[in-house]
Amino acid sequence: MNQFSHNELEQIISLYIDGELDPVETQRLEEYLSTHPVTAKEVELLRLSKRALSSRPQLAKDDWFWLKLSNRIEGSRPPRTFLSARPAIAFTSLAVMTLAIVGVIFMKDAPMFHRYFLEKKSQVESVYRNNIMTGNILPLFANLNKDDVLNFALFGSIAIDTSNKTSLQVKNSDESGSQIQIVRNDERIAVPVTMNDFADEIGINPFQREIVDSILGSYKEKLQASVLVSENDEVAIHAELVDLNRAMVSTIAACLEPPQRTKFQRFLDTRNAPYAVVAVNTPRVPSHIILNKIPKFSSSNNYVVISPDTVEIAQMTINVDSIREVARRQEMRYRKLMTERMVAELTERQRRMEENFVGMGQNRVRIHSSSGTFQIHFDHAAPAVNPEFEMVDMVKPRMYLPEVPRPITNRVTVIGETGFSFEIPADERTVRELKRLPKGEFRFEIVDSMMREPKMKLMFRSPSGRRKLDAKVRELNAKEQNLIDLDSLLRESDNSPEQVPAKPKKSGKEIELEIML
Amino acid sequence: MAKPAVINIISANTPNEQKSDDSLIMLFQSGEKEVFRYLLERYQEKVRNVIFSIFNDPDLVDDIAQEVFIKVYQALPNFRFESSFYTWVYRIAVNKCRDELRKKKVKRFFTFQSFESTTNIKIENLATVTFDDENIRSVIEDSLKKIPEKFRMPIILKDIDGMSYDEIAEVLDCEVGTVKSRLSRGRTMLKELLMPILV
Numbered sequence: 001m002n003q004f005s006h007n008e009l010e011q012i013i014s015l016y017i018d019g020e021l022d023p024v025e026t027q028r029l030e031e032y033l034s035t036h037p038v039t040a041k042e043v044e045l046l047r048l049s050k051r052a053l054s055s056r057p058q059l060a061k062d063d064w065f066w067l068k069l070s071n072r073i074e075g076s077r078p079p080r081t082f083l084s085a086r087p088a089i090a091f092t093s094l095a096v097m098t099l100a101i102v103g104v105i106f107m108k109d110a111p112m113f114h115r116y117f118l119e120k121k122s123q124v125e126s127v128y129r130n131n132i133m134t135g136n137i138l139p140l141f142a143n144l145n146k147d148d149v150l151n152f153a154l155f156g157s158i159a160i161d162t163s164n165k166t167s168l169q170v171k172n173s174d175e176s177g178s179q180i181q182i183v184r185n186d187e188r189i190a191v192p193v194t195m196n197d198f199a200d201e202i203g204i205n206p207f208q209r210e211i212v213d214s215i216l217g218s219y220k221e222k223l224q225a226s227v228l229v230s231e232n233d234e235v236a237i238h239a240e241l242v243d244l245n246r247a248m249v250s251t252i253a254a255c256l257e258p259p260q261r262t263k264f265q266r267f268l269d270t271r272n273a274p275y276a277v278v279a280v281n282t283p284r285v286p287s288h289i290i291l292n293k294i295p296k297f298s299s300s301n302n303y304v305v306i307s308p309d310t311v312e313i314a315q316m317t318i319n320v321d322s323i324r325e326v327a328r329r330q331e332m333r334y335r336k337l338m339t340e341r342m343v344a345e346l347t348e349r350q351r352r353m354e355e356n357f358v359g360m361g362q363n364r365v366r367i368h369s370s371s372g373t374f375q376i377h378f379d380h381a382a383p384a385v386n387p388e389f390e391m392v393d394m395v396k397p398r399m400y401l402p403e404v405p406r407p408i409t410n411r412v413t414v415i416g417e418t419g420f421s422f423e424i425p426a427d428e429r430t431v432r433e434l435k436r437l438p439k440g441e442f443r444f445e446i447v448d449s450m451m452r453e454p455k456m457k458l459m460f461r462s463p464s465g466r467r468k469l470d471a472k473v474r475e476l477n478a479k480e481q482n483l484i485d486l487d488s489l490l491r492e493s494d495n496s497p498e499q500v501p502a503k504p505k506k507s508g509k510e511i512e513l514e515i516m517l
Numbered sequence: 518m519a520k521p522a523v524i525n526i527i528s529a530n531t532p533n534e535q536k537s538d539d540s541l542i543m544l545f546q547s548g549e550k551e552v553f554r555y556l557l558e559r560y561q562e563k564v565r566n567v568i569f570s571i572f573n574d575p576d577l578v579d580d581i582a583q584e585v586f587i588k589v590y591q592a593l594p595n596f597r598f599e600s601s602f603y604t605w606v607y608r609i610a611v612n613k614c615r616d617e618l619r620k621k622k623v624k625r626f627f628t629f630q631s632f633e634s635t636t637n638i639k640i641e642n643l644a645t646v647t648f649d650d651e652n653i654r655s656v657i658e659d660s661l662k663k664i665p666e667k668f669r670m671p672i673i674l675k676d677i678d679g680m681s682y683d684e685i686a687e688v689l690d691c692e693v694g695t696v697k698s699r700l701s702r703g704r705t706m707l708k709e710l711l712m713p714i715l716v
Contacts, residue, residue, distance in 0.1 A: 014701035018675065020682070042708050045715060049707055052657045053676040059569050059578060061562045066554055069583050073590055 004032065009039070017046050067138075140227040147194050149216045149223060153248035154193060156274050158223075168227065170242045171274065178242040181375040193271070202256065202263045211255045211287045218294040219248050228303070236303040236316060237376060239365075246275060250394040251294065253277045254285040275395040282394070304365055304376055313365065538602040545593055553593070557586055560603065563678070564610045570673045571614045573658060581617060585610045604687040607680075611670060611688055618666060653715070660710040668703030671696050 004012065012029055015021040021029065033040040141148075141158065152158045157169045160182065172178040195216075199209050226238040249268075253261055258281050265277040305312040366377045533541065533555045544552045565582045569575060588609050596605065661669060674680045674688060686693045 010701040010705050011697065014697065014704050017704075018700075042712070045711055046704050046708055048715070049657045049661075049704075049711060050676045052654050053661070053672070054679065056570070056654065056658070056677055058562070058566050059575065062565065062579070065561050065565075065579075065582070066557055068579070069557065069586055070554075072583055072587060 013039075013043055013046065017043065017050055138229055139224050140229050141224050144220055144224060146213060146216045146220070147192065149220045149248075150195055150198060151192050152223060153216070153219070153245050153252065154268065154271065154273050156245040170245055172242050172246055178378045179375055180237055180242050198267070201267050202260050204256070204260060207287075208255060208260075211290065212252055214291055215248065215251050215255070215294060219244065225301075234305055234307040236305045236314070239302045239304060239313075239378075242378060246395060249273075249275050251290060253279070253394050255287060255290050257284050258282070277394065278396050279394045306376075539598060542593060542596055542598070542602060546596070553590055556589075556602065560606050561586070563603075564606060567607065567610055567673065567678055568614060570677045571611075571670070572617075573662060577617075581613060582610075585613050588613065600687050604684050607674075607678075607684075607688040608690065611674075615666065656714055657707075657711065660707055660714075663710060664703055664706050668699050668706060671700045672703045672707070675700060 012021060012025060016026065016029055033043060140160070148158060156171065157167050160166045160168055166182065166184045168180065168182050170178070170180050195209075195213075198204075198212075204212065222238075222240070222244060226241040226244065228236040230236070253264055256264055261277050261280050261282075265280060267273075268276055301316060303314050303316050305314045305316075533544075533552055536544075536552075536555070538556065538559070541552045541556050545556075561582065564585055565578050568578050568581045568585075572578070572581075585606070589606055592609070596602070600608075661672065664672070670689060671685055674685045675682075680688070682693045682696050685696045689696065
């Protein structure tokens with residue numbers, strides 16, 4: 001019969017549950033256990049504890065760890081004006097101090113106590129507000145280049161994550177208020193425009209290009225500080241962001257000569273940009289005025305701060321140097337990481353609250369989220385970015401994009417009689433209609449368009465005026481533009497009286513299509 | 518326990534993510550400080566979890582883990598490849614935790630009589646417990662915390678981190694026999710704590 005000393009049994013059981021006991025000893029122990037049920041129960045208990053500990057939930061990987069550590073290693077952590085201490089600690093210590101002081105004063109003089117209390121209360125509130133975002137705070141748009149800024153100016157949209165088509169968009173309107181929204185799976189992300197495209201198409205000279213570069217550079221800083229993401233899942237969005245692209249496009253237009261401004265207007269039109277240049281004939285604003293009047297970044301700013309549970313309007317003090325420093329060190333993967341966290345956090349909010357709002361001055365700021373979209377809505381138009389140098393009349397909102405993007409699933413190539421071709425985005429119904437078109441010779445022209453409606457009419461018409469339209473299409477083909485903008489065709493057509501017939505012929509060959517865009 | 522150094526040929530074409538620990542350390546020692554990030558990415562999760570296992574307090578983890586990696590960063594130029602980087606980092610982490618425990622004067626003396634549990638869970642069949650019931654796990658973790666650090670550390674490294682006896686000996690800087698004996702003593706203490714509650 002197997003017998004073990006107490007110490008020997010302890011050791012052997014420990015090796016046994018680790019699977020480290022040799023076969024001979026294992027057999028010996030198992031025989032022992034079969035006749036000693038109490039020890040067998042103890043062994044089962046140790047197995048249970050081993051299983052419990054080995055399957056213990058692990059801490060998730062901290063994606064911010066490297067960033068935090070590198071800050072400490074480099075010893076270049078940004079000043080605490082930006083990275084603040086825990087608000088609860090600051091709040092509590094100030095409150096305790098206030099109460100102590102107030103107690104003493106109250107004994108002496110009650111009115112004085114009242115005044116003192118109010119002062120301290122406002123100080124405490126100020127501390128709280130200044131500490132609303134805690135931990136590492138990083139600018140979402142730290143690594144912007146000038147093309148990114150140009151695209152934001154032109155389209156009010158900036159790609160946050162191209163891999164899942166997530167973008168931040170701003171819309172400003174006097175009538176319906178203004179909005180900042182984050183849209184996922186955005187099919188409408190515009191084809192990016194480069195500075196070279198812009199310069200070539202508008203025909204700006206090198207000096208003007210330098211001015212535009214300076215304008216973009218100045219606004220880039222504002223854009224970088226406009227969306228901040230904190231480690232504790234708070235997002236702060238500058239209230240002026242909603243007006244930033246209007247200010248930029250307006251300033252760019254101001255530095256152009258009138259003929260260039262006409263081209264700029266066409267440039268914006270053909271790309272369905274949200275603003276149109278209206279002051280085409282206004283003389284160019286001298287460059288020194290433009291450059292002197294571009295608003296510098298002010299260190300104290302109103303932000304809409306969205307935390308997992310609250311929305312606040314907070315005046316935050318931003319250290320621009322720290323943003324530059326972070327921008328220098330921040331890598332793309334952190335931007336992607338922050339984007340994922342921010343978008344996940346913002347869209348998650350819809351589960352917790354459908355809508356909430358806060359007041360900012362006389363305006364109301366409402367937060368909505370729906371499937372794939374997060375929206376901050378200002379009930380009134382956003383405050384002008386640059387009231388001192390306001391060129392309100394230079395540009396105006398051109399058209400509004402539909403609230404919910406309508407996916408366009410098809411592109412149809414239409415081939416004309418002379419071999420020209422163009423592509424149009426088309427829904428299923430349009431595809432069916434186009435397939436029914438008679439084979440052989442046919443002509444087409446856009447004869448009507450309702451600019452503010454997502455609908456256009458195409459009509460196949462009589463031969464008059466055909467030549468010029470064909471020529472226009474050929475010219476576009478020569479530029480290797482695969483996608484012809486229907487708006488621009490329409491305008492060309494409208495501007496050429498000889499091209500538009502008095503009345504379209506009502507013949508059997510006329511086919512009218514409505515294309516939903 | 519000295520381990521022969523493994524010198525890998527560092528290919529310039531191999532991405533840093535795929536380089537071995539030793540290759541990255543050699544690059545670091547030759548001045549490419551930025552490769553430290555790749556080492557950190559590999560081990561931060563393990564180190565944070567071992568700290569979490571010891572203190573069971575998520576609020577402490579980040580500060581201590583940062584101090585561990587700062588120490589690693591500072592000591593890495595003198596790393597002599599005598600042990601694996603993995604066990605070396607663990608040793609620094611465990612020593613740091615011990616320092617913290619001393620600083621905080623967290624001295625837990627194990628006494629059977631001092632254990633008063635309000636939990637009273639009786640399990641009929643120990644082999645079929647699935648830990649869906651968090652109470653059972655927390656009873657076990659609470660009991661583990663009551664074991665003196667000297668006996669608790671090997672259990673954490675063995676049962677939570679899945680280290681071998683040799684690795685634990687390297688981390689704790691002791692003989693393998695000592696590890697086995699501390700493990701068996703620690704488990705006996707754990708068993709004595711758990712028996713009145715769970716069985």
